Amino acid sequence: MGDEHLMTVAEGVVWTRVDDEIIAIDPQTEHFFGLRGAGIEAWEAIVRGTTVDDALAAILARYDVPAAQAKADLDGLLENLLKRRLIGIGEQASRD
Helix, strand or coil: CCCCEEEEECCCCEEEEECCEEEEEECCCCEEEEECCHHHHHHHHHHHCCEHHHHHHHHHHHCCCCHHHHHHHHHHHHHHHHHCCCEEEEEECCCC
16 A cells, blocks of 8 residues: 555545444445444545545554554455545656
């Protein structure tokens, strides 16, 4: 997964936060995904349109987990969200 690429919520996807879970749904495909724990940090980073690196930093700031494990878990989550067409990974962020 490209660490400096910007992440976005896919067009048409709706989502809501219910207590300690985020539910994201694509009404066209009927794909949905529930996110808890570190998945919420990742989703909030996606909503902000930040990079994979930024999402990883947010997770590491909040959870006591080895960086390599957090990166592998985040990459797996992003692959699942991409496969369900709930997010997009775009251009590389410019770091001016």
